Amino acid sequence: MSTSDTRIPTRQRAVANAGGAAVSTRSRAMVMEARHLLFTVSPGAAWIIVFLVLPSVYLMAVAFMSNGPYGLPQMPLSVDSFKQLSGFGFLGWSPGNLYTLLRSLWQTFLSTVLVVIVAYPIAYYITTCREKWRPIMLLAVVVPSWTNQVIRTFGWMNLLAPNTPLSDLASTLGLISPNMGLYPSNFAVTLGLVYNFLPFMVLPLYAAFEKLDTAQVEAAQDLYASPLKAFWHAVFPQTLPGLLAGVVLVAIPAFGMYVIPELLGGGKGMMLGNLVATQFSGGSNWPLGAAGAILMLIATFIGLFAMRRIGKRLGGGEEVVI
Amino acid sequence: MNKRSFKRGLKGFWWLTMAFMYLPLAVVMLFSFNAANSAAHFTGFSLRWYTKLLANQEIINAIGNTLVLAIVSSVIALVIGCLIGYGMYRHRHRKLGWLIILIYLPIVLPDIVFGISEMAFFVQIHQLTGFLKPGLGTMIIAHVTFEIPFVALIVYSRFVGLDPTLFEAAKDLYATPFKRVMHFMLPTIKPALISAFFLSFTLSVDDFVISFFTSGPESATLPIYIWSAIKKGISPEINAIATLMIGAVALAAIMSLLLSRRRAA
Numbered sequence: 001m002s003t004s005d006t007r008i009p010t011r012q013r014a015v016a017n018a019g020g021a022a023v024s025t026r027s028r029a030m031v032m033e034a035r036h037l038l039f040t041v042s043p044g045a046a047w048i049i050v051f052l053v054l055p056s057v058y059l060m061a062v063a064f065m066s067n068g069p070y071g072l073p074q075m076p077l078s079v080d081s082f083k084q085l086s087g088f089g090f091l092g093w094s095p096g097n098l099y100t101l102l103r104s105l106w107q108t109f110l111s112t113v114l115v116v117i118v119a120y121p122i123a124y125y126i127t128t129c130r131e132k133w134r135p136i137m138l139l140a141v142v143v144p145s146w147t148n149q150v151i152r153t154f155g156w157m158n159l160l161a162p163n164t165p166l167s168d169l170a171s172t173l174g175l176i177s178p179n180m181g182l183y184p185s186n187f188a189v190t191l192g193l194v195y196n197f198l199p200f201m202v203l204p205l206y207a208a209f210e211k212l213d214t215a216q217v218e219a220a221q222d223l224y225a226s227p228l229k230a231f232w233h234a235v236f237p238q239t240l241p242g243l244l245a246g247v248v249l250v251a252i253p254a255f256g257m258y259v260i261p262e263l264l265g266g267g268k269g270m271m272l273g274n275l276v277a278t279q280f281s282g283g284s285n286w287p288l289g290a291a292g293a294i295l296m297l298i299a300t301f302i303g304l305f306a307m308r309r310i311g312k313r314l315g316g317g318e319e320v321v322i
Numbered sequence: 323m324n325k326r327s328f329k330r331g332l333k334g335f336w337w338l339t340m341a342f343m344y345l346p347l348a349v350v351m352l353f354s355f356n357a358a359n360s361a362a363h364f365t366g367f368s369l370r371w372y373t374k375l376l377a378n379q380e381i382i383n384a385i386g387n388t389l390v391l392a393i394v395s396s397v398i399a400l401v402i403g404c405l406i407g408y409g410m411y412r413h414r415h416r417k418l419g420w421l422i423i424l425i426y427l428p429i430v431l432p433d434i435v436f437g438i439s440e441m442a443f444f445v446q447i448h449q450l451t452g453f454l455k456p457g458l459g460t461m462i463i464a465h466v467t468f469e470i471p472f473v474a475l476i477v478y479s480r481f482v483g484l485d486p487t488l489f490e491a492a493k494d495l496y497a498t499p500f501k502r503v504m505h506f507m508l509p510t511i512k513p514a515l516i517s518a519f520f521l522s523f524t525l526s527v528d529d530f531v532i533s534f535f536t537s538g539p540e541s542a543t544l545p546i547y548i549w550s551a552i553k554k555g556i557s558p559e560i561n562a563i564a565t566l567m568i569g570a571v572a573l574a575a576i577m578s579l580l581l582s583r584r585r586a587a
Contacts, residue, residue: 033413040409041421044402044470048424051467052431055443059435062442122339125332139579144343146571150530150545151564154552155346158353195342256432258531263552273434280438280535290442293435300432 063290073286081287085295097275101295104271107186108255111193115201115250116243118194123205123242127212138206145199153192153263160188160264184266192260197253201246208242240314248307255303256296272296347568354561371562381563383540384547387458388527391543395465396522400515402466403473408507410474411481425475428468437535440464444536457538464536465529469522476521480514524574 063081068074087093126137144152159166160182171178182188212235220230258273265271272292279289357368375381406425410418428436440460447454454460492506508515530545537546544563551560 037409037413037416040405040412044406044474045421045424047402047470048427048467051440051463052428052436053424055439056431056435058443058446059439118339121332121335125336128329128332135582136579139575140340141343143571143575144347146524146528146575147347147564147568148528148530148545148548150549150552151350151567152346154548154560154564155350157552158349159346195346198339198343252430253432256434258434273432276434276438277535280441286442289438293438296432296435300430304430 059290059293062286063294065287067285067287073290078287081285081291084285084288085291100270100272100275103186103269104255104273107189107193107261107271108251111190111197111254112247112251114190114194115197116246119198119201119205119246120239120243122198123202123209126202126206127209138203141202142199145196149196149259150263152196153260156188156192156195157183157263160191183264184269186265186269188264189261189269189271192264193254193257196257196260197250200249204242204245204249205239206242208239212238237314241311244307244311244314248304252300252303255299350561351565351568353558354565356558356561359558371558375559375562375566378559380542381544381547381559384542384544387541388543388545391458391461391465391533391541392523392526395462395469395526396519398462399466399469399473399522400519403470403518404477404511404515406470406474407477408481410478425471428471433529433531436468437464437532440467440532441535455538456536456541458541460536460538461533461541461543464532465526468529468532469525472521472525473518476514476518477511480511484510 062073064077064079065073066076066078066080085097087095087097122141126134126141129137158164161167162179162181164181167176167181170176170182171180176182216234216238217230220234225233255271256273257271258277261269261271261274262277265274272295276289276292276296279285279292352364354371355367355369356364357370358365406421410421440463441456444454444456444460448456454463488506488510492502497505527544530549533543534546534549537543542550544567548560548563551557
């Protein structure tokens with residue numbers, strides 16, 4: 001357990017010294033070390049490989065199979081699912097799936113921007129408050145997200161239903177026709193997404209604001225920078241790593257969201273997650289659903305990679321590492 | 323714009339946001355005490371939905387399933403994740419990049435892809451071998467999978483924060499490996515283990531999507547029950563169950579606040 005025997009650099013060294021009595025204990029120590037590594041790490045690694053990597057690989061394989069009875073995948077291999085995903089069906093090309101994809105991208109973008117707009121002042125405000133209040137305020141922001149997502153979305157269904165104050169207000173303003181609710185709609189989905197992801201943006205932004213170097217701000221003020229300019233050149237760059245971390249935490253899960261569009265979006269508010277899920281739970285077409293899942297994975301990894309690159313270029317990369 | 327009105331504006335924005343955050347929960351709680359059947363109008367205070375809830379065997383089963391799933395999966399994840407966390411610490415001088423990627427995989431994979439690939443896999447295995455029938459067992463497997471990384475990372479960061487000479491001291495005092503684990507390792511990482519367990523437990527209770535796709539007909543958890551009740555048409559009973567869950571969360575929040583206060587003091 002001492003650190004000295006964990007520091008044998010390479011196997012070559014042990015081999016080069018072979019023959020000496022001291023070395024045989026050394027190489028035995030190495031075997032012990034390897035066994036130790038195997039014993040501690042392999043149960044978890046095996047668990048994740050068997051119950052996550054293998055299923056994911058299987059899902060990818062399913063995407064390249066053809067659609068059999070009951071939507072189950074069968075041989076031969078084909079790329080029909082990808083054709084269908086891009087809109088080619090029995091009746092020629094239809095834009096339905098393309099709309100779903102575009103809607104997912106748009107909803108992700110819109111809700112991320114709105115989350116930033118709300119979270120930025122909130123995170124800043126918390127740092128201006130007295131130190132003993134800050135943990136409580138952060139907790140107040142986070143606690144709603146501890147309740148189950150289904151329940152929170154159900155709360156919004158109650159609030160946005162027909163004949164509620166909010167819906168009445170909207171119909172008085174002429175935004176919706178009378179006796180209609182504010183859901184199901186794309187608006188309700190955006191609202192639900194913003195509500196759901198706000199804490200994930202406030203926390204990293206707060207961390208960034210707390211570390212803010214105020215000397216830079218004072219320097220800017222001494223140089224007669226207007227408040228806006230001082231903010232843009234002295235404050236904003238310092239919060240950028242936190243902002244990027246928040247964007248990763250918001251945009252990626254928002255893109256794959258299932259619960260919120262399903263409950264608040266209705267048929268016209270479907271996102272990619274719903275498209276994928278219906279292919280499996282309705283038993284209609286596993287290969288098509290698997291193809292959608294691959295698309296989602298590709299988008300996720302592009303997003304993660306892009307954020308990492310931007311984070312590294314900014315030099316403040318350590319916060320964006322995921 | 324002077325500084326004072328700016329600060330006041332921020333304060334107003336804070337309270338507005340708080341209203342936004344708590345309004346949906348407040349509505350759910352309010353309507354759980356509604357005397358009427360209607361979800362739109364509050365007609366008077368009543369506990370009828372709570373008494374109905376206690377008589378509903380399906381809900382009692384769902385509560386049982388939720389707890390069994392959360393406790394069993396957290397315990398398994400704690401053992402496996404703890405081993406990985408320690409292994410990562412002890413062997414961190416080696417190239418363990420593959421292990422790190424493997425551990426981050428359950429975290430970055432979108433829920434829906436996670437849930438669906440597990441479901442497709444379990445269904446296929448069940449057809450071929452008869453094992454892994456969708457139900458509580460498959461749900462536990464799925465939950466352990468997404469809990470392991472959190473346990474491993476918490477335990478790892480606890481070990482990294484320790485003085486490495488402590489490990490040598492334990493060895494120099496001729497403690498056997500078993501004794502070292504029992505008298506040194508476990509007691510020192512106890513706080514990490516407790517917080518990892520509670521995090522796993524919360525993650526498990528909070529999860530809907532992965533549970534939904536890996537569940538069987540008889541293993542509905544509370545979120546799944548609520549989901550299907552919403553889909554079938556809204557019953558005021560949902561408000562009552564949801565209120566109980568919100569209450570449990572509020573209690574946990576207050577407890578964590580008090581605990582962190584005590585630790586700070």
